Amino acid sequence: MGGTRRGFFGWHVVAAAFLLAMFAWGINFYGPSVYLHALHAREGWAPSLIAAAITLHFLASAVVVSVLPRLHRRFGLVPVTRAGVLASAAGLLGWGFASAPWQMVPAALLTACGWAVTSGAAINACVAPWFDRRRPAALAMAYNGASIGGVVFTPLWAALIAGFGFDYASVIVAGASLLLLWPLAGRYFGFGPARLGLHPDGAAGPPAPRAMRAPAGPLWRQPPFRSLSLAFAIGLTAQMGLLTTLFSILAPSLGVQGAGLVMSLATACAVVGRTVVGTLLPPGFDRRRAGALNFVLQAVGCAVLALAGGAAVPLVLGALLFGLGIGNLLSLPPLIAQAEWPAEEVAAVIALVTAVNQAFYAFGPGLFGRALDAFGPWAPPAAAAALQLLAAGVLARR
Template sequence: MKSKIFYGWRVVAACFIVACFSWGLGLFGSSVYLQAVTTAHGWSISQVSSAITVFLLVSAAGQSALGRSIARHGPRPALLVGTVCMCCGVVAISLVDRPWQLYPCFVFLGIGWATLSTTGISATVAPWFERYQGRSITLAIMGASFGAILGVPALLYTVDRLGLRAGLCTAGVFTAVVLLPLIAGVLRYRGPADLGLARDGGVPGADGAPERAKHIATPENRRRLLWSTTLAFALTLLAQIGFIAHHVALADQFLGKFGAGLLVSATGAVTLFGRLYLAKIVDGAPVRRLACEAMIAQLGALLAIGLFPSATTLIVGSLIYGFAIGHVTTLSPIVVRREFGAEAFAKVYGTAATFIQFFSACGPAFIGYLHERLGSYPPVLLVSAGITALGCASLYLGPKRE
């Protein structure tokens, strides 16, 4: 009996699982590696964190090539290679006995993270949907939240119970066992045309095709649309990733270590609710305006904490900021998909993501430098608010207005 479920939703489900593992072992897992490696070997935090920076930069450098590869060959080859690289990198981290050996490990991890994160997942899902383009990408990337909520505690527990070497080897092998068959089996099609279908599961050439986006890129405006979006999310994520990296240190000053941990967990939970709300509304909303509203919310939270630093403003501001985190991290591919269409998405967003990820990778170091120069976090948050405001202005002014 033929399944009534459109195959595109199976692709979304597979990408959700990929995101759970990739964010759990990649971006969020880096904090676990930092703690576990420094504890096991007695190396300094700066030695290990510099290798993590290499991981982020390698990932950024691979975005454009990834977009071209998926556009030409489909997602399966790139995501299979990325899975192998990520798993090898995780296992290799457990085997190092010299600090310099961390760098090739994190290079492999960076290649894996590049292919299995926002660009790879968005480019995989984008060809399958028109009417539900925003919801499908949002639901797929929502696996990132579960990677933080479930993946990081599971990784910490495994390393704690089995030790660094056995724990990371187990995590790497388990990830390969789950993801390799999933990607090979489910992501074998490039799009609905391979199944004789139109986007959203319709019949090619049938009436009632999904309505096209209002702003479609043309040779005259495509550069303006692309770079206004790229600059907006690059600046906003520079501030956002920096805030996330320094959140514990900031909260510790007002709430203590235990309170800081609770606030970070609550912020993560609110981020998940933000993504769920986004999935509900995104396909019926102007996505540039939606992203600007999220940036304005973050701008207000940063200003409140910076101008009126206290435990109360920190808690309220963090929760508001956290609700918007999911919007900002998810909407950049949706804006590009809406404005450039499915056919050009992988190549165009690969270019945008390279620039965005290079900026966001600098966020923790940039905020740390500002803190050292300015002496405390409140003025740093005001600078971050200004950066976010510039990003919002770039996004709002991007389309030409009559």
């Protein structure tokens, strides 16, 4: 393999990670809102009951992802990824065929395990060994699979459920994920560049060592880690909560189809924003500053939504500004960790940051839903704007 972008095998790994992210988010992140609607319509269960199972899915995943680096060291990237794909597929079948509320519990625990070992920390573990200088662009491209998962799977779920029912729709998606991702993991995730006689980025030699501070005790006791994890936990709680309520905020003014279109455009903006940051971020630019600016951009979009008063143009503008920052809340933590921790610690930093994030944002939909019910459509974006400004301030502290 050559060292050019066209021939360097690392870019094939990025493409494989893109597909893994697309299925992981389509099943385990965007999927739960579909499961809630489908089970409520089919079984008549209270949305709050189904939402509790979804919260369990995210909280249990936070526990598992915190030990992901240890699982990778003990069992290897390929077996762990395949186990995650299998768990996601089995859990999806559990959701699809659930006929009693208790059956959502094992389904949620299975999809939680699958989500933990195929989501953000796992994508970073697949891609990071292949890139150093080009890592921002590589991770941006891989993580774009998460956004495309929302674009592809939401209408796909709707079409499959309408045509076959939720139970058989789950069989189709679970089968497709196994058929595609099982061999893909073995082909692309089983080795690093050294096995092919290559160096990161396809360069002629190894990357120059960075001047890096010595580890200062457990991660929880390191101020940079606390600020990084807390900032993105706050930001993702705001983001998850607003995304859950955004359709309801837009629909009264834009109609159901218009709200759906704006939601899709916001997701597309996430791809644009992540790609711009990944490809244009200067090598020496402070990545924390980039993260803080991203939070501020989202806060501005949320403020526009809160002040829109039902007017169509500011609603659309606010949603698009908010959307531009969505993707970077996933891709920036690994880049900040790369710049601030020794290479051997980055995987542990990202796994623990992801665990903290999920433990926080699991409660976002419920909290923002209550704010919408209690105060009206201005409240969720106003709360999100305040939280994102708080996140920007926390991230700026080291």
